[in-house]
Every structure is written in C-alpha cells, then in structure tokens.
Amino acid sequence: MVEHARNSRLSRRSVLVTPAAVAGGAVLSGSASAPEKAGVVRQITLYAEPLPGDLYGYGLAPGEATIPGPLLEIYEGDTLEIELVNNTDKRLSIHAHGVDYDVNSDGSPLNDSFNEPGETRTYTWRSRKQVDIGGNRFLPGTAGYWHYHDHALGNDHGTIGIQKGLYGGLIVRRRGDLIPDRQFTVVFNEMLINNKKAPNTPMFEARQGERVEFVCIGHGNLPHTFHLHAHRWADTRTGMLTGANDPSPVIDNKNLDPGSSFGFQVLAGEGVGPGAWMYHCHVQMHSDQGMVGLFLVRNPDGSMPPGAQAAIDRFRQHHHVAAPQADHSNHHG
Missing domain, CATH: 2.60.40.420 (Cupredoxins -  blue copper proteins)
Known part of the structure; x- marks a missing residue:
C-alpha cells in the first residue's frame, strides 16, 4: 500500500x-x-x-x-x-x-x-x-x-x-x-518485512525533497542488514552530522540484529532524483527470498517520475526464490 x-x-x-x-x-x-x-x-x-x-x-x-x-x-x-x-x-x-x-x-x-x-x-x-x-x-x-x-x-x-x-x-x-515530513517503520522479523514478503512488502512514498525518517527494528532469530538504495545517512543518534568536522561514518547499510533498532532522516531523492528505489536486507539469500521493498520518490508535484511505474510493475512480477530446506542430517560421522 x-x-x-x-x-x-x-x-x-x-x-x-x-x-x-x-x-x-x-x-x-x-x-x-x-x-x-x-x-x-x-x-x-x-x-x-x-x-x-x-x-x-x-x-x-x-x-x-x-x-x-x-x-x-x-x-x-x-x-x-x-x-x-x-x-x-x-x-x-x-x-x-x-x-x-x-x-x-x-x-x-x-x-x-x-x-x-x-x-x-x-x-x-x-x-x-x-x-x-x-x-x-x-x-x-x-x-x-x-x-x-x-x-x-x-x-x-x-x-x-x-x-x-x-x-x-x-x-x-x-x-x-x-x-520529518514523513515517517516509516521497517521491521525485519525472521524472513519478513513488517510480517510480509515481497512483492507484498510495504512500498513507502514521499515527494522529492521531503524530509523522511526511517525507524528500523530487528526481531526474531536471524541477523540482517538494512540497505537503502541511493540514499545515505550518518551513523549517529539522528542520522545527521553535528558539524563540519564530525568524524561519524556516513553509511547506506547497517546491521539490524534481533532486538536492535536505529533510525535516521534523509531528504527524498537528494542528489539522485525521483524514482522507485529498493530497500532490503543485504544478506543475499534473504533478499533473494523476499526481504525487499520499495521507496517510491515522486516528483515534487506528486506526479509519477518516468520509469517508476515500470519499475514497480517489474518488482511485483519478480519471482523470489523459496527458502532452502535445512539439512538436519548428522555430519559428525
């Protein structure tokens, strides 16, 4: 939605x-x-x-x-x-x-x-x-x-x-x-995002230039990372640098383990423009299995940018692989 x-x-x-x-x-x-x-x-x-x-x-x-x-x-x-x-x-x-x-x-x-x-x-x-x-x-x-x-x-x-x-x-x-102008909560819970799997994961929306706040939370038993395409933030309390010489690293991917949480603010489409940008777990087998969603950055007037609808359609039609079966055999010989 x-x-x-x-x-x-x-x-x-x-x-x-x-x-x-x-x-x-x-x-x-x-x-x-x-x-x-x-x-x-x-x-x-x-x-x-x-x-x-x-x-x-x-x-x-x-x-x-x-x-x-x-x-x-x-x-x-x-x-x-x-x-x-x-x-x-x-x-x-x-x-x-x-x-x-x-x-x-x-x-x-x-x-x-x-x-x-x-x-x-x-x-x-x-x-x-x-x-x-x-x-x-x-x-x-x-x-x-x-x-x-x-x-x-x-x-x-x-x-x-x-x-x-x-x-x-x-x-x-x-x-x-x-x-912020908009706020979104993203919860990685086992192999789901907000208890959903792609292509049914949340699609978050903002207009280019709006200040957007993400609140990221980890639950379950699996380690994850959170990655947002085309946007980055400072690894601080707010996601922003506190001065010209603030040595805090600027990142676009951060560990999101069970029980942990962090948040940050970005300007939607800053430096990259509007479009349909992915957010996902960067553990590859997790993204392959559906831990992926979309951050739709519309034009400043709210209209759909060129190519965005086609990207959304491709996302909804994409096939995500099933989770591999666990091997419970005895390997101790």
Whole structure:
C-alpha cells in the first residue's frame, strides 16, 4: 500500500495522526512547532487485537490494529502512560526498549506485568535528559530510536507475540531535533518485512525533497542488514552530522540484529532524483527470498517520475526464490 498525498505532512503538534497503517503504523507525534515545557505526561490508549491470518497487532482505536503498531513519539523528559486494552483471548503485554519504567510496567511475566485476556492495564514509561557529571563526561539520556513489543504471548518472552506482529517503534527526541515530513517503520522479523514478503512488502512514498525518517527494528532469530538504495545517512543518534568536522561514518547499510533498532532522516531523492528505489536486507539469500521493498520518490508535484511505474510493475512480477530446506542430517560421522 502507498501513502498518498493526504499524508503529505505529519502534524507538528501533540496529536494523533493515522497514515496508511500497513505502510508503517500510525504516529503519535510528540513534536511541536514551539518547544513545550519539559516533563509533559502524555496519555494514550492502545488496543491489542487479533488480525486475519492468525496475527495480532496494536492499534490506537478498536478495529485499527496494524503491523507494526503505532509509532509512538515523545520528547526527552516526558512520561508516556499507555492504557493497554487486551481485546484478545491470549495473555500479552507491552515491553519498551530505551526508556525507564518500574517493575509493574516491565511487561514481563517475571514481574507479573502483563494483561490477561480481556484485561486493561496501564504501563508507564519515563524518559530523561543526559546529565553533565563533569570532566567532559555525561550520563546518557533516553533520546534515540527505540521500540516496543509483546513479552507474554506464547511464553514468558513473548516469542509468539513478536512472531505474529505485536511490535512497533518508539522515538524519544531532544528539543531542537529536526521534524520529518514523513515517517516509516521497517521491521525485519525472521524472513519478513513488517510480517510480509515481497512483492507484498510495504512500498513507502514521499515527494522529492521531503524530509523522511526511517525507524528500523530487528526481531526474531536471524541477523540482517538494512540497505537503502541511493540514499545515505550518518551513523549517529539522528542520522545527521553535528558539524563540519564530525568524524561519524556516513553509511547506506547497517546491521539490524534481533532486538536492535536505529533510525535516521534523509531528504527524498537528494542528489539522485525521483524514482522507485529498493530497500532490503543485504544478506543475499534473504533478499533473494523476499526481504525487499520499495521507496517510491515522486516528483515534487506528486506526479509519477518516468520509469517508476515500470519499475514497480517489474518488482511485483519478480519471482523470489523459496527458502532452502535445512539439512538436519548428522555430519559428525
């Protein structure tokens, strides 16, 4: 599914925005055109629901669950209170990476922190700024590209819940960070992207020159890499260099292992122009087997650039090879 012109710019206020859900989840934007005071408490309700195909998802309203779930966004120093409504017949939870919480909001059965079927429970996540402790040393804050996922469906680690789609992205920004025009969540989960395989993987869309933010998340048991054609970013917290002499490497491919996450911003088509550009896992057997999607950069006026539709058609008609069968024979002689 393609995100169309109606999603041309994300809200810059603290409101809920609902882009085309299959293309990366809805967005809870904590960004603002004018800085807000620190320590804001934001409250939302998420609904965990069954989806077709024996899958599950999180959504911002009943009947709106998606894979991945909504992209949640706050400022460093804010608190996010999530009322999770379990509209399934399974035990499940929500567990965050990168932020602070007490044991009651851990989301793990170890701490008796989960939702029984039909139960509603509140999880509280806190963020904090970095602290200067002197001597040019700092305690890190929580700003970064993080994620959340189930930790209770199927077993005490939520393995089945993650496998079936209970995950999403979390951004903690610093005030002053650049705000994107469009945001996309990309989850590599086993041999799938957002629980889909090419040619049914998400096609993300932007206009040339728009600021686009990718949130990349790894799940499952397999190591992956994330590669975006024709675009590159700095390997920093935001994907941007902080000065003319910033020595951070500039990359277009980065490891995306299970449980890891990163994000970055690019200007769509910068230096290369509009077109249908691939994103994919660069483990060759993984891309061969369908871990590939498209980033469609339209012309600045929203029209389709020459050759883009033909490229999309070729992608949809391309045959991806089946996964080889594992050899379970005894090789010890």
